[in-house]
Amino acid sequence: MTTPWKHRYAQRMERMGSSAIRELLKLTERPGLISFAGGLPAPELFPVKQFDEASRRVLAEHGSKALQYSTTEGYLPLRQYIVDKMAGYGIHASVENILITSGSQQGLDIIGKILINPGDKILTEKPTYLGALQAWNAYQADYVTVPTDDEGLCLDSLEDALCAGPKFMYVLPNFHNPGGFTLARERREALVRIADHYGCPIIEDDPYGELRFEGEHIPPLVVLDAQKLNGENHHFERGNVIYMSTFSKTLAPGLRLAWVVAPRGVIQRCVMAKQGMDLHTSSINQMIAYEVVKDGFLKEHVRLIRRVYRERRDVMLAAMERHFPPGVSWTRPQGGLFLWVRLPEGMDAAKVLERAIAQNVAFVPGVVFHPHGDGRNTMRLNFSNAQPEQIELGIARIGVALAQEMEQELAFA
Amino acid sequence: MTTPWKHRYAQRMERMGSSAIRELLKLTERPGLISFAGGLPAPELFPVKQFDEASRRVLAEHGSKALQYSTTEGYLPLRQYIVDKMAGYGIHASVENILITSGSQQGLDIIGKILINPGDKILTEKPTYLGALQAWNAYQADYVTVPTDDEGLCLDSLEDALCAGPKFMYVLPNFHNPGGFTLARERREALVRIADHYGCPIIEDDPYGELRFEGEHIPPLVVLDAQKLNGENHHFERGNVIYMSTFSKTLAPGLRLAWVVAPRGVIQRCVMAKQGMDLHTSSINQMIAYEVVKDGFLKEHVRLIRRVYRERRDVMLAAMERHFPPGVSWTRPQGGLFLWVRLPEGMDAAKVLERAIAQNVAFVPGVVFHPHGDGRNTMRLNFSNAQPEQIELGIARIGVALAQEMEQELAFA
Numbered sequence: 029m030t031t032p033w034k035h036r037y038a039q040r041m042e043r044m045g046s047s048a049i050r051e052l053l054k055l056t057e058r059p060g061l062i063s064f065a066g067g068l069p070a071p072e073l074f075p076v077k078q079f080d081e082a083s084r085r086v087l088a089e090h091g092s093k094a095l096q097y098s099t100t101e102g103y104l105p106l107r108q109y110i111v112d113k114m115a116g117y118g119i120h121a122s123v124e125n126i127l128i129t130s131g132s133q134q135g136l137d138i139i140g141k142i143l144i145n146p147g148d149k150i151l152t153e154k155p156t157y158l159g160a161l162q163a164w165n166a167y168q169a170d171y172v173t174v175p176t177d178d179e180g181l182c183l184d185s186l187e188d189a190l191c192a193g194p195k196f197m198y199v200l201p202n203f204h205n206p207g208g209f210t211l212a213r214e215r216r217e218a219l220v221r222i223a224d225h226y227g228c229p230i231i232e233d234d235p236y237g238e239l240r241f242e243g244e245h246i247p248p249l250v251v252l253d254a255q256k257l258n259g260e261n262h263h264f265e266r267g268n269v270i271y272m273s274t275f276s277k278t279l280a281p282g283l284r285l286a287w288v289v290a291p292r293g294v295i296q297r298c299v300m301a302k303q304g305m306d307l308h309t310s311s312i313n314q315m316i317a318y319e320v321v322k323d324g325f326l327k328e329h330v331r332l333i334r335r336v337y338r339e340r341r342d343v344m345l346a347a348m349e350r351h352f353p354p355g356v357s358w359t360r361p362q363g364g365l366f367l368w369v370r371l372p373e374g375m376d377a378a379k380v381l382e383r384a385i386a387q388n389v390a391f392v393p394g395v396v397f398h399p400h401g402d403g404r405n406t407m408r409l410n411f412s413n414a415q416p417e418q419i420e421l422g423i424a425r426i427g428v429a430l431a432q433e434m435e436q437e438l439a440f441a
Numbered sequence: 442m443t444t445p446w447k448h449r450y451a452q453r454m455e456r457m458g459s460s461a462i463r464e465l466l467k468l469t470e471r472p473g474l475i476s477f478a479g480g481l482p483a484p485e486l487f488p489v490k491q492f493d494e495a496s497r498r499v500l501a502e503h504g505s506k507a508l509q510y511s512t513t514e515g516y517l518p519l520r521q522y523i524v525d526k527m528a529g530y531g532i533h534a535s536v537e538n539i540l541i542t543s544g545s546q547q548g549l550d551i552i553g554k555i556l557i558n559p560g561d562k563i564l565t566e567k568p569t570y571l572g573a574l575q576a577w578n579a580y581q582a583d584y585v586t587v588p589t590d591d592e593g594l595c596l597d598s599l600e601d602a603l604c605a606g607p608k609f610m611y612v613l614p615n616f617h618n619p620g621g622f623t624l625a626r627e628r629r630e631a632l633v634r635i636a637d638h639y640g641c642p643i644i645e646d647d648p649y650g651e652l653r654f655e656g657e658h659i660p661p662l663v664v665l666d667a668q669k670l671n672g673e674n675h676h677f678e679r680g681n682v683i684y685m686s687t688f689s690k691t692l693a694p695g696l697r698l699a700w701v702v703a704p705r706g707v708i709q710r711c712v713m714a715k716q717g718m719d720l721h722t723s724s725i726n727q728m729i730a731y732e733v734v735k736d737g738f739l740k741e742h743v744r745l746i747r748r749v750y751r752e753r754r755d756v757m758l759a760a761m762e763r764h765f766p767p768g769v770s771w772t773r774p775q776g777g778l779f780l781w782v783r784l785p786e787g788m789d790a791a792k793v794l795e796r797a798i799a800q801n802v803a804f805v806p807g808v809v810f811h812p813h814g815d816g817r818n819t820m821r822l823n824f825s826n827a828q829p830e831q832i833e834l835g836i837a838r839i840g841v842a843l844a845q846e847m848e849q850e851l852a853f854a
Contacts, residue, residue, distance in 0.1 A: 032681055033707050036608070036642065038558050038580075044713045068510055076504035079725075083496045091489035095693035097481055130543055130697075134719045141579055145451050146559075162717035166554060167451075195449070229449065268445055280508035282724035284543075294446050300457045304575035306547040310723055311695035312492075 040146075043165040055385050062422035065390040067205065067365055068413040070340075073333055074280050075320065082319035086312065094312040100303045101295075102128025102287070103314035109322060110287050117237075118251040119271065120264055124292045127299060130309045132235055132274040132286040134302070136163035139231055139270065141301045142294075143195055144169050151189050151197035153181050155368070155397035155406065157205050157233065160198055169195075171399035178359060180204065180211030183218055190226040197228055201249060203236040203364025206397045206408035210362055213246045220252045223268060230269045235277050235286075236364035238330050241338035243362040250289065265291045275317055277365070278330050283313045337365065340411040343419045351427030353434055365412040368394070371405040371430070375437060380407070383429035389422040453559075456578040468798050475835035478803040480618065480778055481826040483753075486746055487693050488733065495732035499725065507725040513716045514708075515541025515700075516727035522735060523700050530650075531664040532684065533677055537705045540712060543722045545648055545687045545699040547715070549576035552644055552683065554714040555707075556608055557582050564602050564610035566594050568781070568810035568819065570618050570646065573611055582608075584812035591772060593617065593624030596631055603639040610641055614662060616649040616777025619810045619821035623775055626659045633665045636681060643682045648690050648699075649777035651743050654751035656775040663702065678704045688730055690778070691743050696726045750778065753824040756832045764840030766847055771822075778825040781807070784818040784843070788850060793820070796842035802835040 055061075086094050101107065107126040114121050129135040136159060144150070146168035152160070154173035161171075172192045175182045181199065190197075199219070201211040211219070223230050232249045250269040274286035288298060302308070344367060348358060355372040369391075371377060377393035384390060394406025411419060468474075499507050514520065520539040527534050542548040549572060557563070559581035565573070567586035574584075585605045588595045594612065603610075612632070614624040624632070636643050645662045663682040687699035701711060715721070757780060761771060768785040782804075784790060790806040797803060807819025824832060 032640065032642065032679070033704060036556060037710060038554070038556055038561075040558075041555055041710060041713075044717065066510075071505035071509050074505055074508040076500055076508065079504070079508065080497060080500045083500070084493060087489055087493045087496070091492070092484035092487055093695075095487040095489065095492065095695040096484050097479070097689075097694045130719045130723075133717070137718045141451070142454055143449060143451055145453075148451075159717070159720070166714065166717050227445065229445065266445070276510075281510045282506075282508040284719060284721075284723045291446060297450060297454060300454075301579065304457065304546070304572070304579050305550045305718070306543045306697060307572070308697075310543075310697045310726055313723055313726065 040166050040168050043168060044162070055390070058388070060388060061385070062389045062414060062418050062425070064409040064411070064414065064422060065392050066413055067410055069277055069281060069365070070333075070336060070412050073336060075325070075329060078320045078325060079280070079316065082316045083312075086315045086319050090315060094315045096311060098308050098311040098314075100299050100308045102126070102309060103311065103318060105322070106314050106318040107287075109318060110289075114289060118247055119289060120254070121289050125264065125289055125295055127288045127290075127295050127302065128309050128314060129286045129288060129302070130306055131276060131281070131284040132233065132272055133159050133163065134284075134305070135272045135286055135288045136160050136233075137166075137305070138288070138298050138301050140164045140167040140169070141305070142297045145195075148195040149192050151192075151194035151228070152399060153199060153204070153207070154399070155206050155394055155403055156198065156399065157200060158396055160233070161399055173399055176204070176207055176209060178209050180209050180215055181219065183215055183222070186219070186222060190222070190228055194228055196231055197223060198231045198233065199249065200233045201246070202234055203239065203361050203366070204368075205236070205364070205366050206368055206392070206394065208359035208361035208364065208366050208368045210243075210246070216246060216249055216252055220249055220256055220268075224253070224256065232269050232271045234271065235274045237273065238278055239334055239337060239365070240363035241334050241341065267291055270294060278326055278333065279317060279320065283310075283317055285309065285313060285317050334363070337412050340414070340416060340419060341367070343416040344409065344411045344423060347420050347423035351424045353427070353431050355434075356430060365410055367409040367411060369407045369409060371407070372434075373405060375405045375433065377405060377407040380426070380429050380433045383432055384426050387425040387429060389425040389429075391426065453579050453581050456581060457575070468803070471801075473801060474798070475802045475827060475831050475838070477822040477824070477827065477835060478805050479826055480823055482690055482694060482778070483746075483749060483825050486749060488738070488742060491733045491738060492693070492729065495729045496725075499728045499732050503728060507728045509724060511721050511724040511727075513712050513721045515539065515722060516724065516731060518735070519727050519731040522731060523702075527702060531660055532702060533667070534702050538677065538702055538708055540701045540703075540708050540715065541722050541727060542699045542701055542715070543719055544689060544694070544697040545646065545685055546572050546576065547697075547718070548685045548699055548701045549573050549646075550579075550718070551701070551711050551714050553577045553580040553582070554718070555710045558608075561608040562605050564605075564607035564641070565812060566612060566617070566620070567812070568619050568807055568816055569611065569812065570613060571809055573646070574812055586812055589617070589620055589622060591622050593622050593628055594632065596628055596635070599632070599635060603635070603641055607641055609644055610636060611644045611646065612662065613646045614659070615647055616652065616774050616779070617781075618649070618777070618779050619781055619805070619807065621772035621774035621777065621779050621781045623656075623659070629659065629662055629665055633662055633669055633681075637666070637669065645682050645684045647685065648687045650686065651691055652747055652750060652778070653776035654747050654754065680704055683707060691739055691746065692730060692733065696723075696730055698722065698726055698730050747776070750825050753827070753829060753832060754780070756829040757822065757824045757836060760833050760836035764837045766840070766844050768847075769843060778823055780822040780824060782820045782822060784820070785847075786818060788818045788846065790818060790820040793839070793842050793846045796845055797839050800838040800842060802838040802842075804839065
């Protein structure tokens with residue numbers, strides 16, 4: 029069937045095509061399949077009762093306001109709540125530094141819109157978050173990548189990458205998606221210093237920071253950056269870091285509620301961009317979320333999430349020890365939702381995925397998290413969205429798929 | 442205070458700057474001021490009780506699903522509802538032709554993303570919807586404009602504009618924002634034919650179509666386009682029109698729920714773009730909206746909205762007859778939310794606004810709806826968001842501001 033639309037699409041669409049792996053991942057929605065592929069929170073932990081009570085209160089007390097248009101910046105009491113929350117992290121911002129976004133994905137899109145010219149280079153970790161690549165491919169960004177190890181981004185490769193003149197660098201310091209690793213404190217301090225020296229701004233994406241199961245909290249880059257300015261925290265406005273976080277992993281992703289913290293001038297640009305993107309984030313969702321969190325509910329709730337996810341991580345790690353063949357290694361995340369697996373050099377995780385799907389289990393091949401298509405021998409496993417018995421069973425099956433694929437490789441070697 | 446960000450913004454931001462009028466309009470948020478400036482629905486008509494019942498049911502029966510991530514395309518039952526709703530308009534689409542967006546503003550942003558290359562010309566009516574310009578300025582669009590009269594876009598200037606080779610044309614056929622006029626049936630038929638002849642696709646934005654107070658329904662462009670293909674409606678997939686509508690004016694804007702109807706291939710591109718923009722529209726809002734509308738609630742509710750808005754329009758028209766000085770003319774909309782006022786040539790509506798604000802009443806100067814900054818002698822008045830007595834009072838005050846400004850002009854003449 030002919031269509032008059034084919035030749036009309038903008039050039040940027042060439043960077044946003046569908047992929048073979050995306051087609052493969054569609055199969056993971058098959059009922060009965062155990063999926064470690066998504067990045068979904070455990071739905072059984074969603075505070076449904078609190079949402080029910082909160083929405084009744086919001087509709088009874090502020091029904092008209094909740095259903096009406098509202099400001100692009102976001103619901104003021106929620107922004108004030110975030111200011112207080114950020115202060116607990118050591119980020120001394122005011123409401124003018126906070127923009128509510130329709131999920132962190134919109135934060136990434138806004139950042140692309142205000143900062144990226146076509147052909148601009150963006151410095152990312154390798155691997156990096158797929159959603160950032162999806163957002164920024166639309167702005168025709170190019171990428172320079174820096175390798176990572178179990179302590180995050182490798183500093184010895186950083187300066188080479190900075191010499192390529194990237195527009196900004198994008199870093200996920202805590203419980204990396206997909207890598208599972210956490211950027212070590214000394215590396216954070218050095219990173220902030222080097223970024224400043226090269227005049228390269230940092231986008232710090234921190235969706236999982238509150239979900240630490242073990243080990244000590246490490247200050248975010250935005251805090252280290254502000255301290256660097258004069259040893260105190262008062263120079264946020266002159267800072268070099270845009271910080272992002274979200275309610276998706278602590279409260280519920282179905283609301284699409286996240287936030288950006290940045291110097292005022294940056295927020296003003298973000299607001300202009302967002303106005304043309306969706307006018308504002310759902311009024312009622314912002315008001316309900318505020319009603320749920322305002323009296324400290326999250327503090328207790330996050331403890332529950334941590335406990336459950338930690339157990340699932342432990343079950344997954346133990347099962348991997350038992351079922352994965354020699355030559356396969358993996359990260360041991362101190363928090364978050366994801367594990368990262370490295371297969372022997374030359375093995376193709378996409379082929380393992382085909383075998384795994386035949387056994388009703390799925391994961392994401394790591395290649396999709398690599399801007400230049402390398403990392404074919406890596407894979408990402410999510411441990412937050414499956415019950416412990418399912419994790420045990422699924423990992424055993426992936427173990428079989430791995431063994432089969434290795435045997436095949438040996439047969440052809 | 443120096444900031445390291447100033448020289449970092451993308452070139453496209455130059456097209457998205459703040460304006461003097463935007464600053465002026467900030468004053469319209471002053472308490473006690475009568476505002477005809479916004480485009481807000483009457484909040485006293487929001488079906489708060491229905492939302493309360495619907496959200497209780499959704500949370501009780503599908504709480505986990507409502508709070509979880511969901512698909513980019515949108516909630517399937519809501520898309521099916523929209524298919525049925527569209528069929529009532531004569532648009533024979535299937536769910537694959539429907540994308541749920543986070544408000545119509547996001548629909549405009551998506552269209553910009555998939556279609557506009559920097560420097561592309563977009564054909565718009567003059568005046569046109571400000572939100573479309575805000576969305577597309579970010580893609581560095583240029584504009585060719587076609588004048589309008591009380592029957593909408595003037596066909597005799599259309600072909601000249603099409604010779605400039607626009608990427609697409611953007612048309613609001615019903616109860617135009619800001620113009621208030623409705624595109625006549627013969628013009629719609631000719632427009633569809635001419636657009637096809639020139640190979641120029643049409644973006645049909647129809648947020649107010651259901652809010653007709655009087656006169657006969659006129660088929661949307663998308664229907665006339667499909668009929669043109671073979672006299673029937675079955676060739677939607679080969680059609681030349683992307684149709685957009687929204688729940689913001691019939692249900693509630695605070696939800697941020699709208700939709701795009703287009704050939705499958707176009708929807709697939711829209712989905713790819715939206716995935717990088719906000720992953721998906723709020724799951725819970727889609728499910729609650731479906732719960733409110735699924736048994737036919739809107740049909741009755743829209744009758745109520747029509748009755749109330751019609752009365753307000755009538756009050757405004759009658760007050761204008763009484764209070765506006767000679768030489769001022771205006772449209773008489775058959776539906777929607779807006780009236781359009783033309784002042785004598787040479788008068789500046791921004792100056793009238795300054796005087797109006799001093800008297801605690803506001804409107805939007807028409808210049809902001811003109812891509813090339815003309816139309817300084819025009820103004821937009823919203824009649825949906827104020828009570829009849831407020832409308833009477835506000836129009837009398839604008840009448841005084843108009844008389845003052847005319848006197849001043851004469852004094853300097």
